[in-house]
């Protein structure tokens with residue numbers, strides 16, 4: 235029977251079926267970070283269990299780490315304790331750990347692919363919802379909770395319910411200042427934040443074929459903002475070229491054998507999806523969000539909608555709460571919203587291409603008066619690469635701060651955060667209330683759009699700026 | 702919390718994630734929402750209203766618990782005394798996390814959620830029975846809800862999932878051998 239890529243991966247990792255669409259799934263790769271794992275290790279310790287496959291587990295600190303003064307002890311004592319805890323736990327259980335001084339350090343979802351830890355055809359789990367990112371390689375990758383993390387550590391398996399399959403087709407040639415982030419925001423606005431609940435999304439179509447791995451990762455990363463635990467793209471030559479020679483990717487004969495297998499990983503011609511969504515990628519404009527959910531995204535040329543026009547009472551309530559929180563009035567123009575901060579980084583848009591896109595806009599310009607702008611590379615390798623290309627100079631000359639790698643202002647668990655009421659043009663993935671600090675106001679957008687906002691001091695169509 | 706798409710950042714703000722405990726997190730529940738409500742004179746946060754003071758069932762809008770996978774969202778609800786959440790739909794990871802911690806998530810149609818909510822507002826109590834999978838409000842026909850049988854059993858018997866999985870250790874080993882022959886590169890030390 236014709237199968238989707240998701241169904242193939244599900245079947246090839248099924249240890250045993252448990253009826254009702256449930257099964258025990260084998261987990262090939264498991265990523266750990268400091269913030270979501272202390273309770274998981276504690277559970278393991280309490281039960282006196284060991285880790286089944288330390289060799290397929292990898293740990294790194296990214297969420298709570300400061301992005302300045304890396305050689306100093308972490309000032310925040312709780313953060314320092316959390317980092318120390320991961321170090322102790324990984325040492326005690328024999329799990330490979332990348333420390334803060336390591337040049338491989340970075341956000342879990344940036345370093346997995348970068349190191350070749352993430353591969354096509356695998357299952358990959360991490361107690362972090364943006365694990366969907368790794369699906370860009372044709373992997374079945376999903377976020378889990380801390381309890382599930384403990385189960386995987388002990389058994390290398392997880393009970394799961396099989397998802398339904400959704401095909402998202404993105405066709406057409408995208409404008410060169412419109413990025414995968416814009417496509418993701420347009421898609422989420424169209425299908426809503428719960429539109430893909432219960433589904434695994436497969437992205438396909440000419441716009442996806444033409445995308446780099448960085449772009450595909452941005453797209454898959456945002457799947458969870460539409461409710462999908464899994465987002466994926468079938469592996470192709472772009473995927474193989476990205477992975478070849480990565481330190482943890484197979485080498486030599488093994489590489490050839492792997493590629494031969496990876497080439498079989500695609501949805502069969504006659505496979506049936508439970509739902510299909512088509513988006514004309516060529517007509518998508520740069521998008522920004524104005525509310526407190528990623529689905530509150532609109533083309534930059536539009537205005538803020540009126541909650542009163544929404545029929546559903548729970549949605550109306552949500553929207554009025556969102557606009558009150560954001561300090562915005564219905565009917566006002568998006569490109570007139572003034573900002574205080576700019577954040578370029580995160581597992582959505584902290585990769586080298588994202589920095590290149592932002593630098594291309596920033597080159598020869600200055601950050602607007604009164605605006606604080608930050609670049610936080612997604613990994614130390616990205617940082618080094620950017621420095622080798624001179625991107626750091628472009629940012630510094632424009633008045634940006636150039637930081638060390640980490641999650642930083644995406645989640646504001648470390649010391650990077652907005653003051654209450656401050657407004658930020660951000661390349662991250664969530665504009666939830668308080669996400670960038672208590673009372674923070676976040677507008678999501680692409681790196682090029684954020685760089686444009688930094689220059690003008692308000693949200694703006696980057697195409698106007700770059701001509 | 703009759704608003705759609707309440708995310709886990711609203712339920713448990715990220716900055717408290719530095720706390721490494723799992724118990725005693727109840728006071729962080731809806732922390733910033735509560736604070737914002739208290740700042741308005743004469744205003745009381747919904748969960749602090751006398752009629753809801755000892756509430757153990759939370760009624761919420763659709764897609765409750767979307768966003769981050771943080772299990773603290775469940776731990777804080779449990780810590781605040783909740784044992785059941787009723788909504789039209791849930792964020793998937795939150796939904797899975799509920800079952801690991803004895804919090805029962807019940808999915809009901811929008812209209813039913815609204816009607817239960819308005820009755821709760823009037824201080825009417827109802828009973829949720831996991832054995833019969835029903836919600837009963839005095840003097841009304843019972844409302845049935847469905848729940849995955851295996852998950853229902855695990856809530857009822859509270860068995861340890863890891864123990865259960867390890868009962869099938871032979872299956873796992875068998876799978877690993879087969880998997881290794883198909884994708885040997887996954888078994889070279891990564």
Ligand code: SF4
Nearest residue numbers: 364580581641644645
């Ligand atoms: S960058 Fe943001 S979304 Fe990504 S892993 Fe870090 S905190 Fe999570």
